[in-house]
Amino acid sequence: MASVDRTLVADLPLFAGLAPEQLDELLREAQSVRYPKGMTVFQQDAEAHSFFVLLHGHLRVYKLTPDGQQVVVRFVSAGEVFGVAMAIGRTTYPATAVAVVDSIALVWPSVAWPRLIAKHPTLAVNTLQTVGSRLQDAHARVVEMSTEQVERRIAHALLRLAQQSGRKVEAGVEIDFPISRQDVAEMTGTTLHTVSRVLSAWEDRGFVAGGRQKITILEPHRLFVLAEGGLP
Amino acid sequence: MASVDRTLVADLPLFAGLAPEQLDELLREAQSVRYPKGMTVFQQDAEAHSFFVLLHGHLRVYKLTPDGQQVVVRFVSAGEVFGVAMAIGRTTYPATAVAVVDSIALVWPSVAWPRLIAKHPTLAVNTLQTVGSRLQDAHARVVEMSTEQVERRIAHALLRLAQQSGRKVEAGVEIDFPISRQDVAEMTGTTLHTVSRVLSAWEDRGFVAGGRQKITILEPHRLFVLAEGGLP
DNA sequence: CGGGAAATTGAGTCGGTTCAAAAACGGTGG
DNA sequence: CCACCGTTTTTGAACCGACTCAATTTCCCG
Numbered sequence: 001m002a003s004v005d006r007t008l009v010a011d012l013p014l015f016a017g018l019a020p021e022q023l024d025e026l027l028r029e030a031q032s033v034r035y036p037k038g039m040t041v042f043q044q045d046a047e048a049h050s051f052f053v054l055l056h057g058h059l060r061v062y063k064l065t066p067d068g069q070q071v072v073v074r075f076v077s078a079g080e081v082f083g084v085a086m087a088i089g090r091t092t093y094p095a096t097a098v099a100v101v102d103s104i105a106l107v108w109p110s111v112a113w114p115r116l117i118a119k120h121p122t123l124a125v126n127t128l129q130t131v132g133s134r135l136q137d138a139h140a141r142v143v144e145m146s147t148e149q150v151e152r153r154i155a156h157a158l159l160r161l162a163q164q165s166g167r168k169v170e171a172g173v174e175i176d177f178p179i180s181r182q183d184v185a186e187m188t189g190t191t192l193h194t195v196s197r198v199l200s201a202w203e204d205r206g207f208v209a210g211g212r213q214k215i216t217i218l219e220p221h222r223l224f225v226l227a228e229g230g231l232p
Numbered sequence: 233m234a235s236v237d238r239t240l241v242a243d244l245p246l247f248a249g250l251a252p253e254q255l256d257e258l259l260r261e262a263q264s265v266r267y268p269k270g271m272t273v274f275q276q277d278a279e280a281h282s283f284f285v286l287l288h289g290h291l292r293v294y295k296l297t298p299d300g301q302q303v304v305v306r307f308v309s310a311g312e313v314f315g316v317a318m319a320i321g322r323t324t325y326p327a328t329a330v331a332v333v334d335s336i337a338l339v340w341p342s343v344a345w346p347r348l349i350a351k352h353p354t355l356a357v358n359t360l361q362t363v364g365s366r367l368q369d370a371h372a373r374v375v376e377m378s379t380e381q382v383e384r385r386i387a388h389a390l391l392r393l394a395q396q397s398g399r400k401v402e403a404g405v406e407i408d409f410p411i412s413r414q415d416v417a418e419m420t421g422t423t424l425h426t427v428s429r430v431l432s433a434w435e436d437r438g439f440v441a442g443g444r445q446k447i448t449i450l451e452p453h454r455l456f457v458l459a460e461g462g463l464p
Numbered sequence: 465c466g467g468g469a470a471a472t473t474g475a476g477t478c479g480g481t482t483c484a485a486a487a488a489c490g491g492t493g494g
Numbered sequence: 495c496c497a498c499c500g501t502t503t504t505t506g507a508a509c510c511g512a513c514t515c516a517a518t519t520t521c522c523c524g
Contacts, residue, residue, distance in 0.1 A: 063375050067461065071375045088364020094371070121353035128360045131367055132320020138370035139326070143295050143303045145377040146421035150480070181503065189378035194480060196504055212489055212502060229299065382512065413471065426512060428471055444470060444521055 004032055004055075004106060013130065014053060014081045017122045026116065030106040035059075035099040041083070044096045048085035050107045054078050057103025058165065058177040062186065063095045072186040074137070075100070075177070077165050080130075086110040087117075087127050100177050145189055148229075153188040154198050155227035158208070162217050171209065171218055178213035236264055236287075236338060245362065246285060246313045249354045258348065262338040267291075267331040273315070276328040280317035282339045286310050289335025290397065290409040294418065295327045304418040306369070307332070307409070309397050312362075318342040319349075319359050332409050377421055380461075385420040386430050387459035390440070394449050403441065403450055410445035 004027045059076040076082045117124040167176035181192040202208045209216040236259045291308040305327050308314045349356040376385050399408035413427040434440045441448040
């Protein structure tokens with residue numbers, strides 16, 4: 001298993017402020033693992049044996065409720081750390097992560113975490129920033145779910161997706177991984193029926209273009225106005 | 233301004249793993265500040281000049297939406313760190329904190345944070361745990377708001393409040409700071425009217441006892457069953 | 465004892481869910 | 495290349511939980 005090229009990951013936020021030799025040292029301990037589309041990377045409530053950095057692809061992270069409903073926590077894009085259960089004081093994963101497209105991740109054993117942060121405290125600081133921004137995302141979502149009705153929540157979700165995983169195409173910005181109406185419903189606390197209705201209405205108005213597991217935002221600004229409470 | 237006694241704070245999670253001398257060193261840089269009931273400790277979007285540890289009292293932390301609605305993020309209890317905007321990579325506070333009873337906090341200037349964690353990396357590690365558990369709380373809330381209807385959400389909110397700030401009394405467990413129906417509504421994404429109706433119904437059934445800005449849980453187990461989806 | 469905030473309770477309304485069915489799409493195998 | 499099949503999406507109709515609107519009561523503090 002060949003070592004990972006430093007230049008591929010040197011710019012990631014997690015490794016900010018590390019010297020090249022330190023980075024090499026870290027990478028030497030990591031495994032690079034392929035996850036084909038549909039494969040589970042880790043499972044909710046399972047022992048948190050590893051933590052990860054996504055090199056390529058996209059993951060869908062979701063929580064399963066006791067009665068079997070899924071709630072999408074987020075989608076992981078290339079370059080992000082994930083599965084850092086140990087760092088936040090857990091011994092099990094709080095959610096399940098599944099590859100939505102063929103993906104590749106760097107994998108470290110969780111047991112190495114305490115030693116790694118002892119040697120490179122910068123890692124803890126950088127992870128703190130990452131977890132902090134996720135906390136802000138989560139709070140933003142709580143605020144939205146508390147105060148906005150469905151249409152605006154969907155608009156916000158789409159804008160966030162576009163920002164995090166958008167790809168510019170001729171017509172606008174498209175979410176660059178397969179995403180269903182059901183996924184959007186599970187991100188916004190509604191049903192796939194309502195999402196379908198809303199997207200259809202937007203399509204009629206020319207804000208977005210749909211497709212099977214595909215959403216393209218044609219008029220980001222219009223959508224933004226709608227998300228912020230501009231007249232319907 | 234007398235220095236704070238080490239023994240008062242030595243057991244706080246934030247300071248876990250620090251040597252007594254290190255702790256003294258930290259405390260020497262802190263100010264102890266009193267916040268009378270009703271006073272704002274920091275304001276959303278204001279420059280994050282300080283970070284804090286609450287020594288005594290309770291704070292209400294909330295976000296204000298553009299259209300003026302409030303959403304309660306959490307209540308801070310004694311012993312907790314708060315206002316660590318700098319640590320999570322922000323220059324402004326993401327929410328407003330107000331004392332709900334007379335309170336006292338240790339205050340450090342935010343500019344000291346980088347220096348402090350450089351010297352005591354344990355601080356970053358401990359803060360990471362704290363922020364991590366807040367992230368889990370926030371996600372739990374998102375899941376609840378996505379999948380549960382109002383009554384169960386209120387039950388969950390009350391149980392969480394009891395756990396974090398409950399005080400055992402003869403009759404059961406009471407929330408040990410003044411909390412209104414409106415507060416509960418802003419924690420659960422509903423209206424004070426609905427909260428009032430639900431609490432009244434519970435009171436009739438003997439699960440809780442109410443009062444002006446007061447809630448006592450008489451039957452925690454019954455409430456728990458209800459929260460987890462047991463028959464209404 | 466008066467004033468204001470907090471809480472209670474009723475009635476009417478509606479956004480979004482639930483239930484139901486059909487249509488569209490894309491991959492697969494003959 | 496085309497027909498088939500499972501998944502995804504669309505759309506209609508009925509229903510209901512919670513909100514809104516409105517009024518009254520209770521309680522605490524000054």
